[in-house]
Amino acid sequence: MTELRGKRILVVGATGGLGSRIARRLSEAGAVLALSARDVDRLDALDLAAETIPADLHRESAAVVAEAERRLGGLDAVVIASGVVAFGPASELEPETVADLFAVNAASPIELITAALPALSRSAEEGREPAVVTISGIVAEAPTAGLAAYSASKAALAAFMVAAGRENRxxxxxxxxxxxxxxxxxxxxxxxxxxxxxxPAGHDADHVAGVIVDAIASGARDLPSSAF
Ligand SMILES: NC(=O)c1ccc[n+]([C@@H]2O[C@H](COP(=O)([O-])OP(=O)(O)OC[C@H]3O[C@@H](n4cnc5c(N)ncnc54)[C@H](OP(=O)(O)O)[C@@H]3O)[C@@H](O)[C@H]2O)c1
Known part of the structure; x- marks a missing residue:
């Protein structure tokens, strides 16, 4: 088990349905949090004892990591719960939509993780068991018709996580x-x-957030769709 109490954790996408629930559970477990999303009012409305770092991930991923590290005095985990979705057949995709999907769902998480690795490395040296958590989704395992570009952006993130996970193990x-x-x-x-x-009715958001936080605490190394 990984002790969450005192862990310094950046949650990106903290205002979202999953990010807000994950942040609340981490806070209840005693983690020390920095929370980021675009809208400062929605960040404040979470009403959690946490540092808040409003930012648009299109431009500011590395800066969010640097600011979180500065305010928390280091970083032990980064949870990336930001993301956007788009629907429609591949034949009707606009280039701007594809660019947005890949920027928010793949490029910015990769930039966040890359920027966080030096701080996470220091955390490892101090025996604090650092982790990076992403939520690519079932579409990374089973690319879905009507969600071709979203599936591709999430498959890109999932592939990065596998390869970078091997590098950093x-x-x-x-x-x-x-x-x-x-x-x-x-x-x-x-x-x-x-x-x-x-x-059809989807998973309950509290259940999904709970599985993810339990996996952070238990030391799990993968959460496939079958884990939900
Ligand atoms: N819900 C599902 O069915 C499902 C299933 C599998 C995987 N996922 C993935 O899980 C993650 C969370 O999903 P969710 O359902 O919680 O979605 P959500 O409620 O829409 O939350 C998305 C979060 O991303 C943030 N965000 C979006 N664009 C941003 C940008 N440019 N810069 C900074 N923050 C940005 C939003 O904050 P602001 O708008 O305030 O910036 C919000 O906090 C996503 O990556 C999603 O793809 C979701």
Missing amino acids: RAGIRLLDARPGHTETGLVTRAIAGTAPAF
């Missing part, structure tokens, strides 16, 4: 990718393009 940094299926957070109503088809 010996250094004692754990990279954990969670791949839940459709979850009732309202994400599908906030699509940056297209309209969601009728989905």
Whole structure:
């Protein structure tokens, strides 16, 4: 087990359906948090004892990591719960939509992780069992019709996590990718393009957040869709 009490954790996408629930559970477990998303009012509305770092990940991923490290006096984990979705057939995808999906879902998490690795390495040297957590989703395992670009952006992130996880295992940094299926957070109503088809009822958001936080604490190294 990894002790969460006192762990210095940056949660990105902290205002989201999953990010807010993960942040609350981590806070209840005694973690010391820095929370980031774009909207400062929604960050404040979380009403958690935490540092808040409003930022748009399109431009500021590395700066968010540096600021979190400065305010927390180091970093022991980064939880990346930011993301956007788009629907529609591949033939109707606009280039701007593809660029946005890859920027928020793949490039910015990769930049965040890359920027955080030196601090996580120091955390490992101090025996603090550092971790990186991403939520790519079931589409990384089973790319889905009507979600081709979203699936591709998430598969890119999942592939990065596997490869970077192998690189950093010996250094004692754990990279954990969670791949839940459709979850009732309202994400599908906030699509940056297209309209969601009728989905069957998804996972309960509290359940998914709980599985992810339990996995951080238990030392798990992977959370496939079957874990939810
Ligand atoms: N819900 C599902 O069915 C499901 C299933 C599998 C995987 N996932 C993945 O899990 C993650 C969380 O999903 P969710 O359902 O919790 O979605 P959500 O409620 O829409 O939350 C998304 C979060 O990302 C932040 N965000 C979006 N664009 C951003 C940007 N440019 N810069 C900074 N922050 C940005 C949002 O904050 P602001 O808008 O305030 O910036 C929000 O905090 C996503 O990566 C999603 O793809 C979701």
